[in-house]
Amino acid sequence: MSLDKIVAIAGKPGLYELKTQTRTGFVASSLLDGKKITVGMRSNVSVLSEIAIYTLTEEMPLREVFAKIQEKEEGKETSIGHKESKDKLEEYFFGVLPDYDEDRVYPSDIKKVIQWYNLLIKNGFTDFSEPEAQTEEAVEETKEDVSEEK
Structure with missing residues (x-):
């Protein structure tokens, strides 16, 4: 779980983990009680990583x-x-x-x-480090590995 998947929803207590996207918004699970809710696109949502x-x-x-x-x-x-x-x-x-x-x-x-x-x-979230961004070298190595497999 990363902070990119954790959101605060205006008017709702606590934090929520994004589960899946729907046509009209997304489904989130509460970190307080584990209940799932559907959140519409009009809701004011803040992603913790932002x-x-x-x-x-x-x-x-x-x-x-x-x-x-x-x-x-x-x-x-x-x-x-x-x-x-x-x-x-x-x-x-x-x-x-x-x-x-x-x-x-x-x-x-x-x-x-x-x-x-x-x-x-x-909730067991203890890694607050910066997510590792793929460097250009890592992308090139991945491309080379894929072309070698063909």
């Missing part, structure tokens, strides 16, 4: 923020819950990402990041 957190210098992909939390928590769930006070959430997030932009990252964003991280860890 989300970034504002820092003072750049936008940091969510996968890198999750990796920093994982490093801090040694691969376990966070030591703080997403329902903690605003001050505690900001203090924790500052410990993970010291240069996050406090003017553009709201406490509600921090709550979501912590809640999503814990949900992913509970």
